[in-house]
Amino acid sequence: MNMSNKRISLFEPIIQSLIIFSCVYVGYTFTLTYDIIPKSIIRLPEVHVSTNDLWKLSIIFTTVFLLFLIPKQLISGRGVFFKPKRFASEYLVYLCAYTTASMYVFLATTINYDPQLIAAIGLFSTIIYFLFFIIWYAKKETEKSKFGGLYLVPFEVIKSLVSVKGVLVLIYFIFPLLLGKAFTSDRDIANLITQVRIWFNPIGNTAWGLNTLYPGIEFSQPILVKQAPGDSENLYVLERDGKIIKLQYPNSEKKELILDASSLLGEVEAENGALGFDFHPEFNQRNSINSHFVYLYYTEKRGEEQVNKISRFDLSSNDINSRLETEIPLLSLNRNAEGFHNGGSVEFGPDGYLYIGLGEGVHPKGITSYSEVLRSGVIRIDVDLTNTDTSFLPEGSFDHGNRQDYLIPKDNPFVGNPDVMDEFWALGLRNPFRFTFDPKTTEIWLGDVGSAVWEEVNIIEKGKHYQFPFIEGRHPTGKEKPENLPAPEQGPIYAYEHSAYDRAVIGGVVYRGDKFPELYGKYIFADNYSAKIFLLDNSDKENIDVKLIAQGSQYAQRGISSVIQLENGDVLITLLGAASTPTGEILSLISSDDVTDSGSSDANDEDNHSQSEYLEYDKEITRQLYVVNCSRCHGSEGRGDGPDSDALGAELPDFTSHEFQSSRTDSDIYSVIEKGGAPLQMSPMMPPWGGFLKDAEIDHLTTYTRELGKIEATDQH
Ligand code: HEC
The missing domain is CATH 2.120.10.30 (TolB, C-terminal domain)
Known part of the structure; x- marks a missing residue:
């Protein structure tokens, strides 16, 4: 195989990438009305794919295809659309690229994963590939045998699929389908996949980090922190139960209660x-x-x-x-x-x-x-x-x-x-x-x-x-x-x-301090669920630029509760933490050059130190967990009448009904809480809680969901 003899064409991989690019949109439009995977075979959930996600999908697919097709072009030379054999071997590479791109989307992004759409992208791009070949081939073979060699295409494709290479590619192609199946049916695998997803979606190497102020001091759901006018030496923290606490800033030995409105x-x-x-x-x-x-x-x-x-x-x-x-x-x-x-x-x-x-x-x-x-x-x-x-x-x-x-x-x-x-x-x-x-x-x-x-x-x-x-x-x-x-x-x-994790905006501050000149005039704000901190630059009003710069611990609705700036240019953040144990924190935004291991806030630390506190089922603590996380949709008594229930576009179950309780097993309930509605063919509006709530907490919520059913039986109201 002498590469220098092969004529290569950049044109071919570019055409192919354009096909895949456009098929994301074609597939999307198609799946708005029709199903690729028929409901009779498997009932997939309606997944909401945003324009932004669509855009990301096309970029991911196009990039992955280029990464596969350009080397292939360099090795095999041109001819994808007019040499049947070349087309057949190209199709194997196409399958690998398609599989890689869809796996990447599933595992490594926060895009709402829609199996219908992914299937549609595969189907339509294959069809257009074949059409392209037919047209091109017909153009090339101008003389006698205009369509004479076309029959070779399916023949060559089948031949390459049953080769050793082809079988390997098919195994690779089927792997994500099996993975998806395992994800929805096996909790351990689902956990593992969730770990991989989280691992792929870290905050990344931004120039910013968060430093825990007062590491030795416990805060019970700090909801806001402030300095008083003209006093840069103290900090005042409002805890959610109505206490205002004074601390010396930036270091303090103890908390001083200055108002207790609890x-x-x-x-x-x-x-x-x-x-x-x-x-x-x-x-x-x-x-x-x-x-x-x-x-x-x-x-x-x-x-x-x-x-x-x-x-x-x-x-x-x-x-x-x-x-x-x-x-x-x-x-x-x-x-x-x-x-x-x-x-x-x-x-x-x-x-x-x-x-x-x-x-x-x-x-x-x-x-x-x-x-x-x-x-x-x-x-x-x-x-x-x-x-x-x-x-x-x-x-x-x-x-x-x-x-x-x-x-x-x-x-x-x-x-x-x-x-x-x-x-x-x-x-x-x-x-x-x-x-x-x-x-x-x-x-x-x-x-x-x-x-x-x-x-x-x-x-x-x-x-x-x-x-x-x-x-x-x-x-x-x-x-x-x-x-x-x-x-x-x-x-x-x-x-x-909303993505799986970003669900509740907490405002922030337009930064006007001297300490971080790069932030000057930009808006630093946060999301409470994901505990992510974003930087919004609106200096170009037409193109507002928002990027993720840091992330606090994830506590579901117990994440960030405020972002403020001090006169001296420090930016402080409160992390609410759980109601049952004082896991709240006051964080300070730092440039990552200053990050020290001991002080940096890391989601995993949090997970470890509070896991044990949740092992025993406690009805009251679980009720609070339910009220905070679930009742806005499911209603405080589980009847499906929470204040957000109207806006979901989905029927909410009535946990108090005999019908609900008798038709679900504990493990059904556990998995829907853990994985959310989407992978279980239910409404994607039911968010996944695995990764936010501890396993034990999900267990307790399962028990609590059961208890909501019992309340009905004892007191009818
Ligand atoms: C943003 C709204 C929302 C929140 C918050 C929410 N859910 Fe749901 N939940 C839904 C929707 C919508 C469904 C219905 C899914 C369907 O049947 O298609 C659902 C369904 C369920 C089901 C029933 C699944 C079945 O078998 O029918 C359980 C159990 C459940 N949620 C538990 C919880 C728990 C526990 C929490 C809190 C940790 C919670 N949900 C938070 C929207 C929500």
Whole structure:
């Protein structure tokens, strides 16, 4: 075999790659309506493939094909489309490339894997390959035997498939199918594959890492961390059960409790608890009457009642109990008690007014109008009560709660608009859990937690409507848009689609520190589920660039709860951790040059130290696990009526029903919790929890799902 005699053609592999590239789209369009693998053979789940995933798929397939076909071209020379023998041996290489690409997608990416689509890509590209050959061949054989040699093609293809090489290729080709089968039926193999998937999807070698501050100190669900104005030596951490803790920064021997509001909160579960706080801008200013005021947003849930409160506390007393007694609830908002979508941010703006993010859940059932209730937006109030030239006392009754001790700035955008309460600054947000002000431009950057598919980053402009509930991300939700919106619409500046792991945006900060010049002017934000930290660069407004820069521990809904920046340029992150054991952490973003082994946060460390704590089934702990992770879809009692259930486009089972309980084995339930709906021919909206929750936790949730069935039998309600 003398290579130098072979004429090679780059043209051929390029044509072939283009075929595979276009077949991703052809296959996608086809599978939107038709099934390649008939339902009668195997019922595959409907998998949602995003445009972004589609794009990635075509790039992966094209690249892998080029990697296989170019060397083949170099070895065998040109002739793919006009020499039957050459075509046949090329087809073996094609099969290898196809198999490699689909395995790569399955194992090494976070793309939602759709077997129908992968099959369609294979089928259509094969057909087009053969068509290409026929046309080309006919063109070449212009003279006498126009189609004379065509019969050779199937003959040669079969011949090469039954050769030793061919059999090896076929075994390789079948391997992923077997793997897929094993993945859905054998838990050990599924675990192994999940490990491989996680191994392939690490955070990568970015220039950034996370450092655990206070390694020796335990935090119980830290939800936000802040510094007080004018004090760079201390840090204040809000724990979800209502405690504000003071620590020296950056090193501290111990925690000092400065406010304990835990007795005010009632039950802390679902998304309830202490959500956000801020210091008065004149905090620490000796001659100001505001020098000890802190403002806290928390939920108070007792049984079927829930009130969300924004309260002021005065920390001037030395006695911590008397501090609690200074509470003045500025707002008490009655809501239905399911506990989700409260919003959470409480931030003083550069203008000295207090801005608060309120979720759509902050309303009694049935009330939808912005003229009646404060919910689903950002509000702005004047807590100083001093300047009645620029602010006025709210008028009129407030049926769904109570408001007191604040004024409304006259330049609020909806003042005088009968359709919107005067407090509002912006409308149409679903769950504005975290926002911050860009210290330089004073823009509000906000993470709006989405429902089933989209997460949004919004820049909040005065008087705009951010399109919830009729549009999420940039896509209509199917909910009807009200006829007369009280404000002009505004879409997000960035939206990302849920993957298996990215599911709940936590806002972040526009970085304005000196410490990391590369980050200057960019938005650092996080996702709560995946605990990933992203960097958003919008200097080119047309092409917003977002990249992953770091990742904290994965705790499912117990991941990142806030991202803040300090005056000195440090960026701090809170990791919520479990409710049952104090596994929360305060992390600091570092450039990886500074990463030390001892201090770096590593997901695996976490897994080890808490595994043993979960071995025993504890109904209460498991109930909390269920409430946090499952009830937003399945409902707090498992009836399939959680607040997100409408948005899933899937029927949810009723765990309390005899029908459900009697038709599933424990291992059925275990596998669906572990692997999610998709690989088990159920709705992909049921997320996989393996890898997030410990095996023992999944076991306990299985038991708990069973117990939900028993509740029905004993007390009928
Ligand atoms: C984002 C919404 C969502 C969340 C969160 C969620 N599920 Fe599901 N779950 C679904 C959907 C949708 C289905 C229905 C799948 C189908 O039948 O096609 C489902 C089905 C199930 C099933 C029944 C499967 C069967 O045999 O019919 C179990 C058990 C289950 N989920 C448990 C859980 C547990 C435990 C959690 C929390 C760790 C959880 N789910 C979290 C959406 C969700």
